[in-house]
Amino acid sequence: MGRLLAIDYGKKRTGIAITDELQIIASGLTTVDTKDLINFLKDYVQKEQVDLFLVGEPKQMNNEASESEALIIPFLKKLQNVIPDIPIERVDERFTSKMAFQTMLDSGLSKKKRQNKALIDEISATLILQNYLYSK
Incomplete structure (x- = not known):
């Protein structure tokens, strides 16, 4: 069984989240400059088995x-x-961006870390993936 990969696509940055091989746990992977996204995904799928791309709508x-x-x-x-x-x-x-920001607040991250938009994008991708897993 391969991983599920979620994409929170943005004009400048794109958040990416991934499951484990058993497709149970969603984890933030990274944030990528959108202009580099296709190359990042090509490289990633050469190293890891991915069964499905989930793209935020x-x-x-x-x-x-x-x-x-x-x-x-x-x-x-x-x-x-x-x-x-x-x-x-x-x-x-x-609402994933708002939920991501609230998650950052709830976890006690400093104001400086909460202003990190790349982290918000990564958490948003994780929420997209987690919502998909819950729905299955």
Whole structure:
């Protein structure tokens, strides 16, 4: 069994989270500059078995796609072309950034660490992955 890899896609940075091989535990992996994301994923899947990419789907409260969806669609097409053997599923990512920030507050991180947007992106990806695991 391979890992599940979640992607919280952003214009500048993208948070990435991964499961263990048994697909039980979600953990933050890293944050990558979005311009380097495809190369990062190509390298990662050469080293680790990944069964599924989970990509956050930003929606507005009325269930319509948010503006950032226009940036994600070209990425999804490119990812499918570059790594065609791994399926892609979309996961509703509403409130993950707010939940990530609250998680940082609850864990007692200093104000300086809470301002680290890369950490927020990584935690958001972990929440996307954890929500997917809970739903299964």
